[in-house]
């Protein structure tokens with residue numbers, strides 16, 4: 001789903017690059033304020049916080065599934081590393097993170113989120129791979 005293309009997105013600066021330094025709003029709002037920002041041809045979301053959280057729970061389950069599949073490939077990569085020293089490949093790490101930040105805008109993902117999440121994915125993946133390498137006996 002995506003936001004209606006004909007309306008102004010007051011939060012568009014929150015997607016591009018570093019977050020802007022905005023003065024903190026003091027407003028007290030009657031909820032739900034604004035208008036729904038998730039929509040397709042027939043329906044919009046969301047009408048309650050419970051509906052929002054059901055959507056988030058569904059996405060989180062899909063993320064876990066995809067992260068498990070990614071970890072399986074990361075483990076497999078270890079089999080092609082000759083020594084512990086070459087498990088981490090900093091040039092590839094940078095390529096993956098920068099690629100995610102570049103592609104974020106096309107997916108309407110905030111670039112700050114892409115950078116933080118992919119940095120965490122890479123760092124934890126390298127630690128996992130080192131554990132795999134250290135776990136096997138000498139061949």
Ligand SMILES: C=C(O[C@@H]1C=C(C(=O)O)C=C[C@H]1O)C(=O)O
Nearest residue numbers: 074077087088089092093122125
């Ligand atoms: C999976 C690899 O091993 C490491 C983990 C990476 C990743 O999680 O994407 C990338 C580079 C390496 O630091 C690889 O070399 O491709």
